[in-house]
Amino acid sequence: MVTVQPPAGSDPVAGSRWHVLSRKDTLGRLDANPRGLSSEEAARRIARYGRNELAEAEATSPLRVLARQFVSPLIGILVVTFVITAVQRHWVDAGAIALVLLLNAGIGFWQERKAERSVRALKRLSAPICRVLRDGAEHELPAAELVPGDVVLLESGERVPADLRLLEVNGLQVDESMLTGEVLPVTKQVNRLPADTLSAERTNIAFSGTLVTAGRGRALVVATGADTELGMINELVQGPATRSPLEILTHSLERRIGAVVATAAVAIFAAGLVLGQDPSEMFRTAVALAVASIPESLPIVLTVAMSLGVARMARHHAVVRSLPAVETLGSTTVIGSDKTGTLTRNELTVQLIWTAGGSLDLREPGAAEAPLTSTVRRALRAGALTNEATRAPAGAFTAAGEPLDFTGDAVDVAMLRAAVRLGAVTADERDARWVAHTPYEPELRLSQTVRTEPDGRRVLYVKGSPDVLADLCTHLAGDDGDHPFDPAPVRAANERLAAEGMRVLATAMRVLDADEEVTRPLPAPTGLTFLGLQAMEDPPRPGVAEAVADCKRAGIGVVMITGDHPATAASIAARLGIGTGAPPVTGREMETLDDALLAVRLRESGVAARVTPQDKLRIVRTLQGEREIVAVTGDGVNDAPALRAASIGIAMGRSGTAVAREAADIVLTDDNFVTIVDAVKQGRVTFNAIRKATFFLLATGLSSLLAVAVNLIAEQPLLFLPVQLLFINVVTNGVQDIALAFEPPEGDELRRSPRAVGEGLLSRVLWLRTVLAGIWMAVTILVTFRWALDHGYDETHARTLTVTVFVMLNFWLVLSARAENRSLFTMNPFGNRFLLGSALGALALYWGATAWRPAAELLGFVPLSGTEWAACWGLGALILVIVEIDKFVRRRRQAGSGPGIDGRPGRGKWAVPG
Incomplete structure (x- = not known):
């Protein structure tokens, strides 16, 4: 569907510039009559230009959504190992792998089946019925049947059904806040306007979806469907959704881990064959090692941590529509906030x-x-x-x-x-x-x-x-x-x-x-x-100035993005402490700036005024091009494209339009900017929990991988049976890592700067700690096994001691992982009761597996004496030496470098002292 274009050979006026033409010229260009079209002509035009409706995006089929859950490299490895293990009829191993696969696919499928209703909400904004002149008489018709050249009658309380060039007005005022963000209705007139008049200032045009608040008018339809301002926004909203930073980080980590684990498993299997080990047993060992090394419970940890974040945000008036949005908000480096209704009360x-x-x-x-x-x-x-x-x-x-x-x-x-x-x-x-x-x-x-x-x-x-x-x-x-x-x-x-x-x-x-x-x-x-x-x-909301100051102390920039007048925007920004006092960037100025200069102006001013939906979208993408994690707030249709393109979209639940809410990831039930700052804190708590669980998973996986590989190269007896690795991975560690998601806030979340965009799921310090902990645990495991064999223990007894030491190492490591920086000995041991209970429960499950004869025979264990349990407990506690020394060094470095995550000071672009 296209707007009717001027006839060939006439003055070159684009379809979107009807405001330039006089009323007489507009009627002439559309071959229209002030008394309306005939029914026959209307039928011809609707056949040519189509119905006055917005296109809807095609929904993704459930099967495609389900198939996407198996595209991860880690899941791919597990699928292959499940198939081969099942073919070999190792049902215990195959069952454990199948359980992991089903849990992961079910959670991912549930997350992706959230209905995408943005376009349908846009479509509902078109008035279902409108009054139009046809055959010289007034008729009520569905708005979908309007065509360019129709004459529409407007009255107070009616929604504008298409883009209209006004022909007659009598005190006509239109609420265009859904497009411009301005509180006051626009008084309309019929005279032609200059060619460079911005959309927000085209007073001789009534835009589709806006609301008539006073007066009456007669107008000519100049654009329908996709060619209206609303239609252009609809096309922007239908663009691909932006992946969250957490999704990008986890996918990158999965690819790396998958490559390392697959290479290691193949190498260990090949080395075993070269050294004369039983091929079937070596294959099972390689499979079990792959399953134990892959953090396949990470998706479950992510879901649990983000679900807890959702619950905490709901208590702070923020409804989360997309789980990854919880973490993304905590990673935000710039908040692009609408003015009206968010920073202000939306009340003159x-x-x-x-x-x-x-x-x-x-x-x-x-x-x-x-x-x-x-x-x-x-x-x-x-x-x-x-x-x-x-x-x-x-x-x-x-x-x-x-x-x-x-x-x-x-x-x-x-x-x-x-x-x-x-x-x-x-x-x-x-x-x-x-x-x-x-x-x-x-x-x-x-x-x-x-x-x-x-x-x-x-x-x-x-x-x-x-x-x-x-x-x-x-x-x-x-x-x-x-x-x-x-x-x-x-x-x-x-x-x-x-x-x-x-x-x-x-x-x-x-x-x-x-x-x-x-x-x-x-x-x-x-x-x-x-x-x-x-x-x-429209005055600022109470508490917003303080919230803006909190953002600055946390290294988060705040940019006001509004369709309102520059003077109004600058006045409110000054009272809220946004920007430096430099003149606002306007939509007209943006046309003269490249992206690099636009980013500089935004940091200088902190205010963008008189901007269109396209301008808002460009601002978001420009800041993202500067490696910023951008959160955008809004309540109108004009905000929908930016809400969808942003790293995280935040809509107003009370005053916002349905379009804005459906395009957003988070909806604020109190429409308050202060709530965003509370939600940022909860987002950082969520990411910290995910980071702690990831550290624990990778450290334990690395330790088992190193221990098995070194033991094989040293041509020692089999260190772990495959079923033992699967038991530890699924039954014991699988409970403890999820419990880390329940770790409460540490209290300094808003005194840290946002993490660096390229940092990854783990910081450099935590990667180093992962390697140190993994090596220490692997050495402890190997020494225990070697000592047991040298002192006359049979292989089954030696393996039981070794697995017990491994379990104890994991027990102490998960407790120490509760905080990145603080010492375990300064923390309340009951601060995370769920973790403490799950860790003790995992020990009880393991003790039961060694003490109950049927389970011990199935898993290859023998009962241990009290002295042996005490020795394993002590050896496991030695992991605290490495971790606590690393934390002490980190605290000393951070004390010398100032506040910030990993000792980094606040980011220079946006942070201010305070």
């Missing part, structure tokens, strides 16, 4: 009242409780008495979750609410003694109302543009009476408040003569007394 509020007799700044503590001066009171009353806001129904709430008192136009609600809360007028008084009213007229840029005051006087109250009212005033109100009007202080105050990014309206009044006739409609006002200015903005 009067912040300052200026009068010639003094000002009231409601941003100052205690200002709302101070007595009102006479001029401030009069200014507030005027704003409340020429006002179309109405009382909200019982049980209604604001976007910020507070009880809603009034509803209507955002400006009217803000001015009425301020007057009522400050005691300048009561809600009952505002509703009484109404004589005549003229609503806001875009041409006059003012509204006016005549009221009868309690003393019987009739008063004309006017509110509107400060420049307009200044030209209509003859007097200026002061606390000591009215004075001849001087426009200079009024204009200076207006310019100062507007420069702060606030919406400024003026109020004025005139007492009518006793015999003055009130006509309807009211005539243009004259002879007014200027009362004051009311400056409004």
Whole structure:
């Protein structure tokens, strides 16, 4: 489906630039009539251009999702070993491998079967029914049947069904916040605009999916389906989803481990054959060694750790839709936050009242409780008495979750609410003694109302543009009476408040003569007394400034990305501590910058304003190109492409659109930026748990691999039976490593900088510790086996002692793995009760396997004496020597290099001291 293009040989105006054309030219280019198309012509056009619908992505079949669970190199090795082991009828070994495969595939399948509903949510934004002129008469038709050239009728409360070029308007206002992020509705007009006018400023176009909030209009359909602004966003949303950093790290680690384990298993099998070992036994040994060395329980650990993170985030008002998002949030280096509704309350509020007799700044503590001066009171009353806001129904709430008192136009609600809360007028008084009213007229840029005051006087109250009212005033109100009007202080105050990014309206009044006739409609006002200015903005949420400061201390950059006006964005950013005060990057400026310069400007300013959905998407990809882990917040349709492309998308649950929620990985139930910082902490806790479990798995796998290989090369008797390796791997270690996922926070998560992007699942320090621990454990195992054989123990008894030492080594290692940095001896032994219980339970299971004769015969064990158990316990505890020395050295290095993970200071791009 394509937009109707201008005929050949005519002026070259692109289909997306209908705002450039006059109404007459637009009708001509589309061969349309103001009275609408005929039914026959509409049928021809729908056959040519297609239905006014958005394309849906094809769903992935369950079989394909299931097949993807077996593409990992590690799983591939296990599949091959299962098949060969089953063919050889080693059912115990084959059963253990099958159990691992089924668990892994089931968990992966469950994760990937989350329905992708982004496109369907977008599609629902198109109005199901619209009013259109066909054959010269008005008809109600499904929006899907609209075609370019149709004439649509618009009224307040209706959703715009396609992209429309406006032909006639009568007080038409449209809420475009889903596309631009601006709180205030846009007043529409019909005149042509310059070619370079941004989408957010095309006031002669009504965009598909937006909502008419006031007035009426008649408009021409210029784009349908995929060619609308909404359709372009839909195409961006349907792009491939970004893999999480954790998925990238684990896949990379799996490939490396798979290659090492496969090579080692083949080499050990070949070496055994060369040394004259039984081929069948050597194959089983190689298979068992591969299974023991592969951290096949890592997917289970990942799922458990992330599920716990999901539960913890839910308690902090964050609903996680994608499990890997838990860890990704903890790895975030930059948060690209929408302004409206996330950093701010999404509620226009009067912040300052200026009068010639003094000002009231409601941003100052205690200002709302101070007595009102006479001029401030009069200014507030005027704003409340020429006002179309109405009382909200019982049980209604604001976007910020507070009880809603009034509803209507955002400006009217803000001015009425301020007057009522400050005691300048009561809600009952505002509703009484109404004589005549003229609503806001875009041409006059003012509204006016005549009221009868309690003393019987009739008063004309006017509110509107400060420049307009200044030209209509003859007097200026002061606390000591009215004075001849001087426009200079009024204009200076207006310019100062507007420069702060606030919406400024003026109020004025005139007492009518006793015999003055009130006509309807009211005539243009004259002879007014200027009362004051009311400056409004969408104020920051409580606690956001502190949360931004926490992000900076944690080495996380915060960039405001909004479609709002640059001055408004800069003002809010300054109050929240975002950026350095450099001018915001605008969408127009972005067109002149390459990605490298754009990244520099974003770090300098911290604010991007007047941006389109495409601009937001480019910002995300530019930062990702700078090796940043980017989290993006948003609530509108305009945010959906960036939410999907980001490393992690965070949508607003209360005020956000369905499109934004479906495109995101995390949904905030309280729409609060502060919640993101809490969730970052939980994400870091989750990753730390995954990192600890990975260290434990790799260290134990490396130790068994080294011990078996060295023992074979030394031509010693078989060190472990295959079934013994499988028993340790599945029954004992398989319980303990999962328990590490339950490790509570260490308390310094937000004092660390984000880990380096190229660091991998384990840090350099933990890789070194893995090697040291693996070698130490392998040497201890080999020495134990050799000593037992040299002192007359038979092979079965020697293997039992050796396996017992291995189990004890794992017991002490998993306890020490609870913290990367802290000593085990300084930690509460009951801090992770699940780990302590599982570790002791694993020892009990192993003791039962050696003491119960049927199990001992099956597994190749013999019972041990109390003295032997004590000796194995002591040998196993020696692993603490290596690990605790490594931790001590690490703590000393970190103390000398400042805060940060692994002793690194905060990242220089975004971190600040504090």
